[in-house]
Amino acid sequence: MSDEELAAYSLVELAVDRLRRDILSGRNDPGERLVEEQLTRRLGISRAPLREAMRLLAQQGLIEHIPRRGARVATLSDDDVRELYEVRDVLERHAVGGIPAGPDLTGLRAALDVMRKATEAGDRPELANAHRRFHTEVVRLSGNRQLTDLYESVLVRIQLYMAVNMRREAEVARAEDGVHRHERLFAAVVAGDVQGILTALSDHGARAYLT
Structure with missing residues (x-):
């Protein structure tokens, strides 16, 4: 070149x-x-x-x-968003079931650290990237590279609308609330608690972005 x-x-x-x-x-x-x-x-x-x-x-x-x-x-219809969340849920559940005992949590821990720093700095672009990276790292723990790539592509499309709602949420919610949600999810991963991970993902607030 x-x-x-x-x-x-x-x-x-x-x-x-x-x-x-x-x-x-x-x-x-x-x-x-x-x-x-x-x-x-x-x-x-x-x-x-x-x-x-x-x-x-x-x-x-x-x-x-x-x-x-x-x-x-790009724009998404209500049906597009709903279907993408359904695909996201299926991929997450499949990935979580495939996480081995004692996984390498380096990437997940680093994403959480970036999220904390971005929250403190009020850096919305970096925070949005950290949110996406954290969830991708959870799925990456399964060791399935093709699944991880597919999952990340779904997250990117969803974030078109998540970004708008995150901006609105920032006006009414405490900045650290998002960090605390991810800390609970991280704790469940560390404990190897599959049901706890799925519960944390389910309670993560994703469906709030469907409004």
Whole structure:
């Protein structure tokens, strides 16, 4: 790969990362139009890497291209959201049943630590990423890589709407409540309590995001 190709690729990665963080943190609402001129100025890149970044984000289900109307943040119907949560529940239950005794909790502990720090700093984008990473790490404990990849792709699509609701929740709930919920889930994993893990996941508040 030439220096020019490497530089262009780096710009695409930068744009993907910035736009993904904005969408998944709730900065951009579902259905919001994405204007190329505004994005090129804000990101400091040309249209070519921006369009490639938006193409990659469309593959992830985060952006939709509407004929003759440009691009927008992806939208989900009520049925889409309900079905995605059903898939999430099935994958979580299958994964939890496959967690071996004495699993390596390094990744899960690190995600919880990032969540605590992001909560203290009021860093909503980092907090959203930490939430998703924590749940992905729980599923990763099963050792099933394909299941983990599928689960993470489902979480990314759900977070389109979770981000909006997390923003609303932040206005009425204590910031540390989310950390405490994940600490209870972590404790159940440490104890190897399968039923406790499933109960913690069920009580985690996910269904509140269906409103």
